[in-house]
Amino acid sequence: MRGWWRQQVMGQAVVVMVVMVMSMVVADAAAVVDVYRMIQYDLRGAPMGSRRAALNHHATSGFDVAGADLSRAVVILPVLEVNISSLNEFVQNKGLLGGLLLLLPQRSHESGGGEGDDSDENVGKVLVELEQWLVHNTFQYPVYFAYEDDYVKSVLQEVSANDAAGRPATATTGGYKLVVSVSEAKKIATPTLTNIQGWLPGLRAEGDNSMLPTIAIVASYDTFGAAPALATGSDSNGSGVAMLLELARLFSRLYANPNTRGPYNLLFGLTSGGPYNYNGTQNWLRNFDQRLRESMEYALCLNSVGSSSDHMWLHVSKPPENAFIKQILSEFENVAEGLDLTVELKHKKINISNSRVAWEHEQFSRQRITAATLSQLEEASELLQQTGGIADSRRAVNETVMMRKIKLVAESLARRIYGQQGTQVEVFAAGTNLALSPAYVRSWLDLLGRTPRVAPFLGKNAPIITALHKELAQYTKDASLQHETLDSTFVFYDNTKAQLNVYQVASVTFDFIVALAVGSYLIILFVVLFITTKGVDDFLGVFRKAPSRKFKSS
Amino acid sequence: MTFFHFFNCAALTFGPHAIYYKATPLSEYDTFNTCIKAAIVYLTTTFLKLVCLATFVQVSEHDTGFDLPQELLKGLIGFLDVAGLYYALTQVSHRSISQTHKFQAVALGWAFADAVLHRLAPLWVGAKGLEFTWEYLLQGVEANAHLVFTVSLAALGSLMWLRKNKPSALVPVIYASAAVVASMPSVVSYLRKGLAWDFEKVVSFELSASIVMAFVSWRLFSACQRPSQ
Numbered sequence: 001m002r003g004w005w006r007q008q009v010m011g012q013a014v015v016v017m018v019v020m021v022m023s024m025v026v027a028d029a030a031a032v033v034d035v036y037r038m039i040q041y042d043l044r045g046a047p048m049g050s051r052r053a054a055l056n057h058h059a060t061s062g063f064d065v066a067g068a069d070l071s072r073a074v075v076i077l078p079v080l081e082v083n084i085s086s087l088n089e090f091v092q093n094k095g096l097l098g099g100l101l102l103l104l105p106q107r108s109h110e111s112g113g114g115e116g117d118d119s120d121e122n123v124g125k126v127l128v129e130l131e132q133w134l135v136h137n138t139f140q141y142p143v144y145f146a147y148e149d150d151y152v153k154s155v156l157q158e159v160s161a162n163d164a165a166g167r168p169a170t171a172t173t174g175g176y177k178l179v180v181s182v183s184e185a186k187k188i189a190t191p192t193l194t195n196i197q198g199w200l201p202g203l204r205a206e207g208d209n210s211m212l213p214t215i216a217i218v219a220s221y222d223t224f225g226a227a228p229a230l231a232t233g234s235d236s237n238g239s240g241v242a243m244l245l246e247l248a249r250l251f252s253r254l255y256a257n258p259n260t261r262g263p264y265n266l267l268f269g270l271t272s273g274g275p276y277n278y279n280g281t282q283n284w285l286r287n288f289d290q291r292l293r294e295s296m297e298y299a300l301c302l303n304s305v306g307s308s309s310d311h312m313w314l315h316v317s318k319p320p321e322n323a324f325i326k327q328i329l330s331e332f333e334n335v336a337e338g339l340d341l342t343v344e345l346k347h348k349k350i351n352i353s354n355s356r357v358a359w360e361h362e363q364f365s366r367q368r369i370t371a372a373t374l375s376q377l378e379e380a381s382e383l384l385q386q387t388g389g390i391a392d393s394r395r396a397v398n399e400t401v402m403m404r405k406i407k408l409v410a411e412s413l414a415r416r417i418y419g420q421q422g423t424q425v426e427v428f429a430a431g432t433n434l435a436l437s438p439a440y441v442r443s444w445l446d447l448l449g450r451t452p453r454v455a456p457f458l459g460k461n462a463p464i465i466t467a468l469h470k471e472l473a474q475y476t477k478d479a480s481l482q483h484e485t486l487d488s489t490f491v492f493y494d495n496t497k498a499q500l501n502v503y504q505v506a507s508v509t510f511d512f513i514v515a516l517a518v519g520s521y522l523i524i525l526f527v528v529l530f531i532t533t534k535g536v537d538d539f540l541g542v543f544r545k546a547p548s549r550k551f552k553s554s
Numbered sequence: 555m556t557f558f559h560f561f562n563c564a565a566l567t568f569g570p571h572a573i574y575y576k577a578t579p580l581s582e583y584d585t586f587n588t589c590i591k592a593a594i595v596y597l598t599t600t601f602l603k604l605v606c607l608a609t610f611v612q613v614s615e616h617d618t619g620f621d622l623p624q625e626l627l628k629g630l631i632g633f634l635d636v637a638g639l640y641y642a643l644t645q646v647s648h649r650s651i652s653q654t655h656k657f658q659a660v661a662l663g664w665a666f667a668d669a670v671l672h673r674l675a676p677l678w679v680g681a682k683g684l685e686f687t688w689e690y691l692l693q694g695v696e697a698n699a700h701l702v703f704t705v706s707l708a709a710l711g712s713l714m715w716l717r718k719n720k721p722s723a724l725v726p727v728i729y730a731s732a733a734v735v736a737s738m739p740s741v742v743s744y745l746r747k748g749l750a751w752d753f754e755k756v757v758s759f760e761l762s763a764s765i766v767m768a769f770v771s772w773r774l775f776s777a778c779q780r781p782s783q
Contacts (some may be wrong), residue, residue: 026701177684179684504685508684515562522569526577529574529578
């Protein structure tokens with residue numbers, strides 16, 4: 001009786017233990033790698049990007065590995081070895097895949113200089129093409145980016161070696177298993193676009209109560225890329241933001257003293273929503289009051305001014321014959337000559353019925369405000385192109401040439417403000433306290449080159465927004481934030497960063513073999529002990545009486 | 555299949571204890587209480603050992619070296635094990651069971667408590683993960699070797715303290731073997747740290763040593779058997 005009761009208790013204890021054990025999941029990987037998820041978004045309702053986030057599959061090194069089950073495998077591809085056309089074929093044929101892990105070349109930690117060598121350029125080109133293809137396609141499986149450090153390289157090497165030797169990793173053969181345990185991505189309910197503005201009031205002549213004319217200097221600061229956690233956009237549009245901040249700093253110096261304050265108001269605007277047809281700019285303009293709108297003489301938008309090229313374009317939507325446009329252009333050209341830069345006019349008509357807004361100045365033009373965009377880019381980009389993705393690295397920006405371009409804009413604006421058109425006066429001369437500050441520009445370029453700035457993922461209180469706000473508040477009056485919601489053409493899903501656990505798993509067959517070995521060992525042990533202590537007769541007697549009660553199996 | 559692996563390793567580590575109990579006459583004579591008491595004595599002994607280790611032994615900065623004075627001190631504290639076994643064999647009152655069964659039951663309880671205390675937690679945490687290593691299987695083999703060691707030590711201990719009439723020629727041999735078995739932990743730690751052997755080599759050494767010592771103690775035990783028993 002006692003024995004039976006004891007067995008009951010033991011049995012129940014075992015069951016409880018088993019249940020407890022099953023409900024605890026221990027993740028104790030050999031290595032953990034930071035991975036960055038590809039963007040997931042809906043464009044006008046159509047699902048784009050990678051639609052899944054959780055990953056739990058074996059690793060494989062390519063699409064043509066014999067014996068591998070691709071629908072339960074994660075393909076690891078270094079980006080430089082990606083063949084976009086064959087990948088495209090695979091995706092168009094709706095091939096099933098467990099997941100895709102793209103390896104980016106190891107990032108070096110040098111800051112920009114603009115003198116990247118050819119390999120950098122090649123990498124840049126490959127990345128641009130790949131990002132464009134990724135962003136415009138839909139993937140029903142998780143896609144992640146990771147940097148190729150030594151550990152990842154060694155894993156890939158081992159996986160390739162195994163695949164080449166005909167032993168692809170599957171559940172039955174063991175190998176490397178890649179696990180990302182995150183929940184599925186949720187929609188970002190209210191993606192916020194935050195515009196930051198600062199105001200430098202000009203000097204009104206005594207007795208004059210009318211509103212002074214205003215010149216606006218605008219740059220969009222947000223980015224978009226295939227991996228939102230990596231879209232740091234140094235040239236698009238980190239360079240524009242840095243230029244704007246330097247201009248704000250210089251003109252705030254000039255305007256600090258009433259003797260040198262110009263008869264123009266200056267409005268600095270850092271807008272968000274650039275990649276999404278300049279949605280933020282549109283909202284910002286809608287909120288202008290009528291007086292401000294009427295006083296706006298013109299708006300200069302800065303977009304991608306950081307390359308080493310000395311040829312700049314002034315994009316306008318008013319026809320080139322327009323007198324005002326001619327004036328502005330000649331102001332720029334006069335200054336540019338002295339700086340070994342060239343500025344060329346490019347005219348693009350606005351099509352009101354087309355919702356695509358390729359340049360920021362078009363949003364102003366739609367509100368009947370004269371505007372132009374200064375850029376090193378010649379052609380207008382398509383939707384979600386040139387938006388500062390992974391390919392746009394800090395090294396793409398050439399600070400030296402950029403300083404000359406900043407001087408170009410600063411001097412041209414100064415000549416307009418102080419009525420010095422046609423003269424060769426230099427306001428921001430080197431060695432004075434109005435000199436340009438390369439260190440200032442460099443520090444902002446470095447910060448922006450480290451900060452991913454995809455607007456829906458920034459939220460209202462992102463550190464970069466606070467930093468830009470503080471900076472403008474330092475140099476201008478009435479620095480304020482304006483929060484708007486991104487229009488519903490674009491819907492974004494969260495989950496941008498995760499940790500990848502890499503496990504080396506043994507195959508199921510191995511576990512079975514071990515179980516068999518342990519089981520037979522225990523049985524042999526039992527038999528040996530039984531026979532040596534009680535004798536062979538007793539042993540055989542067990543079989544005759546109660547066949548399986550005394551046998552303990554593992 | 556990681557729970558599978560956990561069950562495999564657990565079976566390898568704890569299975570032999572259960573089988574030893576069931577397969578030998580121990581189960582028939584209902585020596586379970588003896589095992590429990592021995593386990594409790596083991597717990598107390600380990601606790602005392604830990605207190606001594608914490609008080610007297612210095613933690614060295616370099617883990618890899620084999621610091622002879624410290625290791626000797628640790629070995630000395632290890633002899634507390636022997637004292638514990640002595641206590642379990644002699645002082646704790648058992649129901650009247652024969653000599654042969656008493657030492658086996660004590661050894662079983664002792665070794666089982668040791669296996670649970672030292673090996674269950676690492677097994678639980680480690681073997682359930684996805685990552686595979688040989689470590690836990692080797693740990694199971696080590697637990698088996700330890701069981702054999704404990705049985706030999708208990709046999710020699712019972713010979714030393716419970717048996718009144720021993721052939722005098724064998725007495726020094728008995729004490730020598732007991733000393734060898736008791737100092738096994740120090741030897742193993744020397745192999746691991748001083749000579750930096752791999753875990754597999756250490757475990758195979760333990761296994762072979764345990765079989766040798768078991769054989770020796772078995773011969774000694776049967777030599778000391780009285781004809782009437």
